[in-house]
Amino acid sequence: MAEVILNDVKKTYPGGFQAVKGVSFAVPDGGMCVLVGPSGCGKSTLLRMVAGLETITGGDVAIGGRRVNDLEPMERDIAMVFQNYALYPHMSVYDNMAYGLRNRKTPEAEIATRVKDAARILELNDEMLARKPRQLSGGQRQRVAMGRAIVRKPSVFLFDEPLSNLDAKLRVQMRVEIRKLQRALKTTAIYVTHDQLEAMTLADMLVVMNAGRMEQAGAPLDVYQRPASVFVASFIGSPPMNFVSGVIESLGVVKLESGETLPYDVNEHIAPVGAKVTVGVRPEIAHVDDNGPLTLPVELIEELGMGRLIHARLGARPFTIAQGPGEARPASASVRASVPPHAVHLFDAGTGLRV
Amino acid sequence: MEKRAVYAGVSTPALLLIPQLAIIVIFFYLPAGQAVWQSFQLQDAFGLSTIFVGFENYRDLFTRPEYLHALGVTVVFSALVAFFSLSIALLLAVMANKQIAGAGVYKTLLIWPYAVAPAIAGVLWLFLFQPSMGMVARWLQWAGIDWNPLLDGTHAMILVVLASTWKQISYNFLFFLAGLQSIPHSLIEASAIDGAKPMRRFWTIVFPLLSPTTFYLIVVNVVYVFFDTFGIIDAVTHGGPASATTTLVFKVYNDGRSGGDLGSSAAQSVILMIIVIALTAIQFRYIERKVNY
Amino acid sequence: MVERRTFFSVALPHAILMIGVLIVFFPVWLAVVASTWDPATIINGQLGLLPGPYGAENYSRILFSGASSSTREPVWSMMTNSFVMAVGVAVGKIFISLLSAFAIVYYRFPFRMAVFWFIFITLMLPVEVRIFPTYKIVADLGFLDTYQGLIIPLIASATGTLLFRQFFMTVPDELLEASKIDAAGPFRFFKDTLLPLSLTTMAALFVIQFIYGWNQYLWPLLITTRDSMQTIVIGIRKMITTQDALTEWQLAMATAVLALLPPVIVVVAMQRLFVKGLVETEK
Numbered sequence: 001m002a003e004v005i006l007n008d009v010k011k012t013y014p015g016g017f018q019a020v021k022g023v024s025f026a027v028p029d030g031g032m033c034v035l036v037g038p039s040g041c042g043k044s045t046l047l048r049m050v051a052g053l054e055t056i057t058g059g060d061v062a063i064g065g066r067r068v069n070d071l072e073p074m075e076r077d078i079a080m081v082f083q084n085y086a087l088y089p090h091m092s093v094y095d096n097m098a099y100g101l102r103n104r105k106t107p108e109a110e111i112a113t114r115v116k117d118a119a120r121i122l123e124l125n126d127e128m129l130a131r132k133p134r135q136l137s138g139g140q141r142q143r144v145a146m147g148r149a150i151v152r153k154p155s156v157f158l159f160d161e162p163l164s165n166l167d168a169k170l171r172v173q174m175r176v177e178i179r180k181l182q183r184a185l186k187t188t189a190i191y192v193t194h195d196q197l198e199a200m201t202l203a204d205m206l207v208v209m210n211a212g213r214m215e216q217a218g219a220p221l222d223v224y225q226r227p228a229s230v231f232v233a234s235f236i237g238s239p240p241m242n243f244v245s246g247v248i249e250s251l252g253v254v255k256l257e258s259g260e261t262l263p264y265d266v267n268e269h270i271a272p273v274g275a276k277v278t279v280g281v282r283p284e285i286a287h288v289d290d291n292g293p294l295t296l297p298v299e300l301i302e303e304l305g306m307g308r309l310i311h312a313r314l315g316a317r318p319f320t321i322a323q324g325p326g327e328a329r330p331a332s333a334s335v336r337a338s339v340p341p342h343a344v345h346l347f348d349a350g351t352g353l354r355v
Numbered sequence: 356m357e358k359r360a361v362y363a364g365v366s367t368p369a370l371l372l373i374p375q376l377a378i379i380v381i382f383f384y385l386p387a388g389q390a391v392w393q394s395f396q397l398q399d400a401f402g403l404s405t406i407f408v409g410f411e412n413y414r415d416l417f418t419r420p421e422y423l424h425a426l427g428v429t430v431v432f433s434a435l436v437a438f439f440s441l442s443i444a445l446l447l448a449v450m451a452n453k454q455i456a457g458a459g460v461y462k463t464l465l466i467w468p469y470a471v472a473p474a475i476a477g478v479l480w481l482f483l484f485q486p487s488m489g490m491v492a493r494w495l496q497w498a499g500i501d502w503n504p505l506l507d508g509t510h511a512m513i514l515v516v517l518a519s520t521w522k523q524i525s526y527n528f529l530f531f532l533a534g535l536q537s538i539p540h541s542l543i544e545a546s547a548i549d550g551a552k553p554m555r556r557f558w559t560i561v562f563p564l565l566s567p568t569t570f571y572l573i574v575v576n577v578v579y580v581f582f583d584t585f586g587i588i589d590a591v592t593h594g595g596p597a598s599a600t601t602t603l604v605f606k607v608y609n610d611g612r613s614g615g616d617l618g619s620s621a622a623q624s625v626i627l628m629i630i631v632i633a634l635t636a637i638q639f640r641y642i643e644r645k646v647n648y
Numbered sequence: 649m650v651e652r653r654t655f656f657s658v659a660l661p662h663a664i665l666m667i668g669v670l671i672v673f674f675p676v677w678l679a680v681v682a683s684t685w686d687p688a689t690i691i692n693g694q695l696g697l698l699p700g701p702y703g704a705e706n707y708s709r710i711l712f713s714g715a716s717s718s719t720r721e722p723v724w725s726m727m728t729n730s731f732v733m734a735v736g737v738a739v740g741k742i743f744i745s746l747l748s749a750f751a752i753v754y755y756r757f758p759f760r761m762a763v764f765w766f767i768f769i770t771l772m773l774p775v776e777v778r779i780f781p782t783y784k785i786v787a788d789l790g791f792l793d794t795y796q797g798l799i800i801p802l803i804a805s806a807t808g809t810l811l812f813r814q815f816f817m818t819v820p821d822e823l824l825e826a827s828k829i830d831a832a833g834p835f836r837f838f839k840d841t842l843l844p845l846s847l848t849t850m851a852a853l854f855v856i857q858f859i860y861g862w863n864q865y866l867w868p869l870l871i872t873t874r875d876s877m878q879t880i881v882i883g884i885r886k887m888i889t890t891q892d893a894l895t896e897w898q899l900a901m902a903t904a905v906l907a908l909l910p911p912v913i914v915v916v917a918m919q920r921l922f923v924k925g926l927v928e929t930e931k
Contacts, residue, residue: 053360053825074831086822090844099840100830148826358817360824361756362834368751372763375748375809382804383770386781393781447668450661457662463919464669469926470911471676472863472881475904478888479675482682482901488693490678521675524668526926533927582776586865590885604776608866611780620780627777635772 002064002077002155002188003029004050010058011045011212019045021212022059027205030186032179036199037209037235044160046209047192051158052076064155074103079149080158083165085141087133087148094129097148111151118147121181139170146178150185157182157189163198175201196236200224208232226268230352233280233345239309242286242319245349246279248272254279254346258315260293264344271346271355278352280345283309283322288330292338296321298330310335387628393621405618412622421598422606422623429581429602432516436584437576440520441569444527449557451528452535462532469525473518474586480518481591504592508599511592515600518591519584526579527572534568535561574638578631603627676908683707683902690897706902723903726880729798730862731910733879736799737861738854745808745853746846750838752809753816754824771806775867783870793877798868802861808853811928815849816842852925855918859911880907 004027011020020042027033035043048054050061052073061068068076079100087096094115101111119129122143133141142162149157162178163171179202182189193199199206200220208215208223208231216228227233233241249255250273252266262279271277286294288310296312296319308329310321321337323329346355397408416422451461468476483491486503495502504510538561546560562569585604588594594601594609601609607627611620677697682690684703689695710723751757752764775782782801791797819842827837868879878886884907887900915922 048825051825051829053828073825073828078829080826080829082822082826084820084822086820086826088823088826088841090841099832103831103836148830358753358824359821360828362754364755365757367834368755368757368760371747371751371755375744375767376763378744378800379767379770379804379806381785382782382801383773383778386778386785387773389781389784390778443668447665450664450668453657453661455658455661461665461669463916465665465672466919466923467912467915468672470859470863470915471908472865472911474865474881474885475863475907476675478884478900478904479679481888482897483675483678488691488695488897490693490695493693521672524672529923529926533923578774582774585776586863586881589865589869590888607777608779612870624777624780628773631774631777632772 003027003062004033004156004188004190005062006046006050006059007062008059009046009049009056009061011042011049011054012057019212020049023207023209023214024059025205025207025214025217027188027190029188031204032182032189032191032202033205033207034191034193034199034203035207035209036193036196037215039194040211041209042212043192043194043207043209047158047160047190050156050190051078051080077155078158079152079154079156080160081145081149081162083161085133085145085162085165087141087144089133092130092132093124093136093144093147096133096144097151100148100152114151114153115147118151121150122147138166139174142166142170142174146181150181155188157187159189159191161193162191164193164195171198178202197238200236206236208235210235226354227280227345228354230278230280230347233347237282237284239283239320239322241280241282241345242314242317244279244281244314244317244319246277246346248275248277248346252341254344256314258317260295260314262293262339262344263341264346265342268342269346269355275355276349277355278347278349280347281319281339282343283320285343286319286321286337286339288321288323288327288335289338290336292336294319294337294339295334296337297334298332301329390621390624390628393617394625396618396621398617408618412618413626416619416622416626421601424598425601425603425606428512428598428600432512432519432584432600432602433577433580435512435516436519436523436580437573439516440523440527440576441572443520444524445531445565445569447524448528448531448535449561451532465528466525468522469529471522472586473522473583474590476522477515477518477587477590480514480521484514484517504596506596508596511596511600515584515587515591518587519580522587523576523579527576530568530572531565534565538564571638574634578634581627581630676905679901679904682898683905685898687896687898702898706898707906710899710902711906721875721878721883723880723883723906725876726878726883727906727910729795729877730879730881730907732795733798733864733868734858734861734910736795737802737864738857740799740803741805741808741857742850742853744803745806745812746843746850749809749812749816750842753813754834754837767806767809769806770804771810775802775804779866779870786871792871793874797871798864798877798879799861802864802867808857811849811853811925812846814928815846819845848921848924849928851918852921852928854925855914855922856925858914862911883907 006026007024008022009020009024010018010022012018023046025033035046037043045054049056052068052071056069063076063078088099091099097115097118098111101114115129119125124140124143124147128136128140133144136144145162159178163174166174175198191202203220205217206220206223207217210231216223216232223232224236227236230243234243245257246254248271249261253261253263254277255261256279294314296314298310298312300311302309302311307322307324310323310330312319312321312335347353348355394412395407395409396405397411398405447465451458451465483489484502484504486492486505492502502510504514542560542564543556546556551559581602582604584602585608588600588602588605592600594605603623604627607620607623610616610623681697681699682695683706685695685700686702689700712722712724714722748767752760786792786797786801791800823841824837827841832840863881864879865881868882872878872882880903884900884903887903888895
């Protein structure tokens, strides 16, 4: 059990490329921190630096109050689950799980107990323990990779996109299992993914990364409701947030490039009159309203079963409205829509940061 | 391409490399260097003193008719063996690649001569063509041909070409078969839909797609003829009659063994090295181009 | 399938392949036949296509007492020499190339690429082109007529190193990372993970190198002078270099059969490994 603290952690490769440009955050003991971002944003590199698989070229990483920058992976008391599982193909499932313990000179009896416990938790039966990894299905391999991590009883679990090799259905199932397992074991965990839904559902603490920087860190709902930048707003949430340009017309009112005006919550945003802003509206919060201020020519309607997506235009920009199952499908070629003031997000047009 | 996860340290990799490096320094770089060094030197008749003579040994070689003759023999020999072993192997590979019953059995039955030592292959063929009692030799004599590879240079050449080709077919066959199997079947089908008849399909689709394999094999076959056939020639003809089958490697060996001119012998070795390096370089350039496109 | 299945399109390939197989087998079959006859039948040109009654006699004579006119060395001892040489070359090469490939792929050290090229270049020059200087070095080391003299110079090449390097590059990085997290150092990783995974590659290289070692000619010809150190390929050459009339062909052919049998058995029995080794070491 341990807290993980990153303080201005940097990674510069010998060629001069900066993969991570100074990231700081703290994962509380027993917390589940999810690093999310597009590929190449530095999230995996950051995780690998915590694991000790990449050297840290700037800043500090501390696990359980101990600075680990110069420690080997095996000395850091961590366990890792890899995207491709990295199971030893020539060893049985049992030996895969036991290997790390054997290397640490754990008595065989103790190893047997721990492996059996892990197998029971992960629902791997004895017959599976005797098999080689290639004789298992993708989901089973995933469990073995998890098992290898939990038998060690480490202070920190590190997950590097562990579900991305599974098919969609299994992914949802394993996501739930990982969450339950981590809660039950109360082990601090850092989890890397590019899937925002996975990130939202798993995290106690969400860290959104982009181009080697941390864009925002916080509880998933906070990040969703108050995205710190256009990038975070567009990355978290599906379908992605709609964006249009606008100018603050008066206190509490923004005028869109298409000519309409929208009220916004002055407790949320502080912006001088005349400031150029990017206005963001989540598709699931905008709703069809015959008296709404926005007029949107409809281009296409996608039926999803659990609702529908109305692909429309607001001036020159695409604008999507997500409807729930109970709502009526618009019949006309153009709809009117409204947005509650608290759901109007304003970002500085130049920096992209929330105002 | 490089590994992402690696170990640090200098002394461990150094220790791991020592056996290999020691062996190649002592048994590769040292002798190769010595050959180059000696090729620029002239030794007096008693081997008591040596002087540096620059390219004298090389100039001298290329004025000697017997050296030029050996060069010519090597070129003819390589061309014949490469041509026959490649054509026959390609024919057999194309046939074995057809979806016929027992294709795997044919493959096994055709590849084993690779494992036969060149010298042994030579002896086997010599036995067939030995003029006084060889079975094939008797057939030839019965057909009115005065067959005698011990006296007739052309006959001797035919014999070593036969033995060398026989041994090389299996290797070429394997690579051609692998090359053929890597051609996507959809291409053949597409050309059939485009109206190409089987022969035309082969020459316009299959053969061009096989060209990297063919090119690679040509180089390997030439290298094979240059070096590996030494055993065949030494066992069958000893380079004779009248040097009709003396190749460059055989000449290096023969001149070197009879002692005498160390510098000249070294120069011959160096020329061989240059030829192999050139062939290998061509091959790598070509493979690189293939990889890039 | 594009081809229409006419009688011709099925029969022709079979016919061509059978002719090919016959030609490939013919000389070896005749050697087998000759090794079972007496000298008179052969010298008088009366040899047919069927084996004769003298097989047991011929084989037991050369195996255990040797052909009289040229060499008295029994073929059995020649085969032992060939075997030691072939296994020595194969094992030696696998050993040194495993170590050097591990160092080159899994370590970062100064001049790593220079070392790689230093080894790589040896791929280009077969032993034949540097034969006399190598001979002199081996003589100076006192290795003439010894197994180490037969074996070590033939190990000096890059084929094995390149093959293992190529294989190691395909081993996922994550396995090494998982080992690091599982508290396995470089040697544990090498022993517990890399070696077991390399078994097929090692076996393939073994097959190729065994054949290469067994079939060596020029090198053993030069450095062995004592009959007791002869390899079988050299031994057979001595049997037929004497005057034609004196060549005991039935014994020479029996020796030839014994000389080609072990590597041919290896190729046929381990065909899959052989093809893998051949295609991967050469490309």
